[in-house]
Every structure is written in C-alpha cells, then in structure tokens.
Amino acid sequence: MKSTNIIKPIYLLSLLLTSFFGVSQPSIGEEGFSVIREAYSYDKTLPLHISTKDPVEFVAYFRTELHFTGVNEKVGAYLAIPKSGEGPFPVVLLIDGMGGSKERWFMGDNWPNGLETVEALVGKGFAVFSIDAALHGERFDTTGVFPQPLSLRKENLMYTVRDMIRQTVQDYMRGLDYLETRNDINTKAIGVYGLSMGGTVAFILTGLDERIKMAATGVAVVYGNEYSLVNAYNFTTRIKTKPVLMIMGDKDGYYTPESATQLFNSIGGKKKKLIMFEGAHKVPASYIPTIADWFAKDLLQF
Structure with a gap:
C-alpha cells in the first residue's frame, strides 16, 4: 500500500529540482498535479489590509489605485470601473508580460496595446483589474539582489522566474479575494487576458x-x-469547460507555429479558438476588438 505522505514529498522535491526553461512538455499526472495545486495554496484568512486612493476620472471610466497584502508583500493594483452602465460589472484581469507593469495597461501605443485594450473592454461594459507582477513595477527589487526582469533569462535565473510567476499567480488570487469584497463587481463573471x-x-x-x-x-x-x-x-489540460482564445505569432522566437498548435490542442475543452497572425512577439492592435468580443460573448451573460 503506497503512502501519500512519502510520495508527495518526493514529487515536491522533483518539482523544485527540475530543469526550468524548455520546449513544450506533456502534463504531469493527477497525483503530481495535486502537489502543484498545493504549492499554489495560500492563507485566505490573511487580512488583505486594503488601502485605496481617491478614484481618478477618465473619459470612460474611474480608475482607483489600491494596495493589498499579497502572499508576502504589499501589492499595487489598478481597478477601472466603467462610467456608463449599471453594476455590478463583469471584470477582466489584465496580465502584462515580463518587464511590464500595471501602468502599461493605461498607456497608449505600447507593446501590450494597453490603453487601447482597456478602452475596448470598458466600452463593452467590463471593469478591468491589473497588478504589478512580483519583481515588476513598484515591486521591482531595489536592493540590487535581482536584475531587471528581462535580464533574468539572460542570466539563467530560471528558478527566480519560476518563483516570480508562482507568486504573481497567488497575488492575482489575492486580488480576486479583494474583488469579492466589492458590490460593484460581478464575481461570477471574471475573465483573464495575459500576454507572454x-x-x-x-x-x-x-x-x-x-x-x-x-x-x-x-x-x-x-x-x-x-x-x-x-x-x-499542466494547466491547459485541466481547462475542460472554460472558453479559451489563443493569439500567437507565426514568427515568434519563443515558440514555433507547431508548438503553439500543440499548446492549443492541449486545452482540455472544446470552447477554444486559435488565431495565428503573421508576425513575432507582439499581438497586433487590430486584434483588440476580437479580444473584447471574445469576453463579451460569454461574460456578459452572467
């Protein structure tokens, strides 16, 4: 009879010692995934200690800057609420790429097409929420221990990248805990849009x-x-019922069209769509309406 008390530490050790950056790989089995799930657990009873600044008015929305207690440090965030329509509003989490920040979503003509994306989503009736990822934005390390986020791969600090991603996931979960405290957010209608x-x-x-x-x-x-x-x-294979849109470039140096298609095929459900555009590591602004329509098709029904 196998002892899960022995097996799980062995799995955990393999998770911590594994080589980190590589090409696409098959997903782990259910027993191993239970360890991965546990690694993303956090103390939901930990107080959020929310602090907010006065909302700033823009043409189509009010934006509030706030801070809350993440897994182990204060996390800065922006929440934009549409000026028109009646709440509670569905919400889309916006997650920038490496080297980005919550600010980039409110700046125009940049790599994530930030402001254009926000305005398109708000125009459809969505609130939007974004945080600074771990080691990014106002959370950038000023002690000199860690280099700029974009240098982490160059210096082969892939365990640091792993921990950064893991903490960012947990902090977005804490952000969801915060959104659940608000009467103007429909927490039954939450989507997520992430780049790179x-x-x-x-x-x-x-x-x-x-x-x-x-x-x-x-x-x-x-x-x-x-x-x-x-x-x-390990996560796409377990997305069974949730709609997923993937937009990928056919000349991206981080993957091939074949590996992008393999990742798409690994998504467990049938409600999925792959768009392969001609280009490299930047989603063209012309796809912003497609992204906004994708969320509107389902989230506005809740």
Missing part, C-alpha cells in the same frame, strides 16, 4: 481558480518541463 509571461499566468489561473470563467492569451510562453510548477501544459 502573462499568458502563462493566465493559463495557470484558469486551470486552478474556479472564479475564472474564461481566458484569452497572446504570444504565451511555455516554461519548464512536465514537473515544473509553471509549465502551462
């Missing part, structure tokens, strides 16, 4: 957290092998 590293975070959140009802990802990067805590395949 943010696409990985989006897959993990969608595979782990039942509060996420659908997802869209752009130029998502696959990290690690089948035992990795942040291998997207």
Whole structure:
C-alpha cells in the first residue's frame, strides 16, 4: 500500500529540482498535479489590509489605485470601473508580460496595446483589474539582489522566474479575494487576458481558480518541463469547460507555429479558438476588438 505522505514529498522535491526553461512538455499526472495545486495554496484568512486612493476620472471610466497584502508583500493594483452602465460589472484581469507593469495597461501605443485594450473592454461594459507582477513595477527589487526582469533569462535565473510567476499567480488570487469584497463587481463573471509571461499566468489561473470563467492569451510562453510548477501544459489540460482564445505569432522566437498548435490542442475543452497572425512577439492592435468580443460573448451573460 503506497503512502501519500512519502510520495508527495518526493514529487515536491522533483518539482523544485527540475530543469526550468524548455520546449513544450506533456502534463504531469493527477497525483503530481495535486502537489502543484498545493504549492499554489495560500492563507485566505490573511487580512488583505486594503488601502485605496481617491478614484481618478477618465473619459470612460474611474480608475482607483489600491494596495493589498499579497502572499508576502504589499501589492499595487489598478481597478477601472466603467462610467456608463449599471453594476455590478463583469471584470477582466489584465496580465502584462515580463518587464511590464500595471501602468502599461493605461498607456497608449505600447507593446501590450494597453490603453487601447482597456478602452475596448470598458466600452463593452467590463471593469478591468491589473497588478504589478512580483519583481515588476513598484515591486521591482531595489536592493540590487535581482536584475531587471528581462535580464533574468539572460542570466539563467530560471528558478527566480519560476518563483516570480508562482507568486504573481497567488497575488492575482489575492486580488480576486479583494474583488469579492466589492458590490460593484460581478464575481461570477471574471475573465483573464495575459500576454507572454502573462499568458502563462493566465493559463495557470484558469486551470486552478474556479472564479475564472474564461481566458484569452497572446504570444504565451511555455516554461519548464512536465514537473515544473509553471509549465502551462499542466494547466491547459485541466481547462475542460472554460472558453479559451489563443493569439500567437507565426514568427515568434519563443515558440514555433507547431508548438503553439500543440499548446492549443492541449486545452482540455472544446470552447477554444486559435488565431495565428503573421508576425513575432507582439499581438497586433487590430486584434483588440476580437479580444473584447471574445469576453463579451460569454461574460456578459452572467
């Protein structure tokens, strides 16, 4: 008779010692995934200690800057609420790529097409919520211990990348805990849109957290092998009923069209769509209406 008390530490050791960055890999079995799920657990009873600034008015929305207690540090966030329509509003989590920030979603003509995306979603009646990922934005390490986020791969600090992604996932879960305290947010209608590293975070959140009802990802990067805590395949295979949109470039240096298609095929459900555009590691702004329509099709029905 096998002892799970022995098996789980062995699995956990393999998760922590595995090589990190690599090509697409098959997903782990259910016993191993139970260890991965446990690794993303956190203390939901930990007080959020929310602090907010006065909302700032923009043409189509009010944006509130706030801070809450994440897994082990204060996390900065923006929440934008539409000026028109009646709440509670469905909400889309926005997750930038490596080197990004919550600010980039409110700046125009940049890599994530931030402001254009926010305005399109708000125009459809969505609130939007974004945090600074671990080691990003106002959470960037100023002690000199860690380099700029974009240098982590160059310096082969892939365990740091793993821990950064894992903490960001947990902090978005804490952000969901915060959204559940608000009367103006419909927490039965939550979507997530992530780019590059943010696409990985989006897959993990969608595979782990039942509060996420659908997802869209752009130029998502696959990290690690089948035992990795942040291998997207461990989560896509477990997305059974939630709609997922993938937008990928056919000349992206981080993956091939074949591996992108393999990742898409690994998504467990049938409500999915793959768009392969001509280009590299940046989703063209022309796809913003497609992304907004994708969320509107389902989330506005809740």
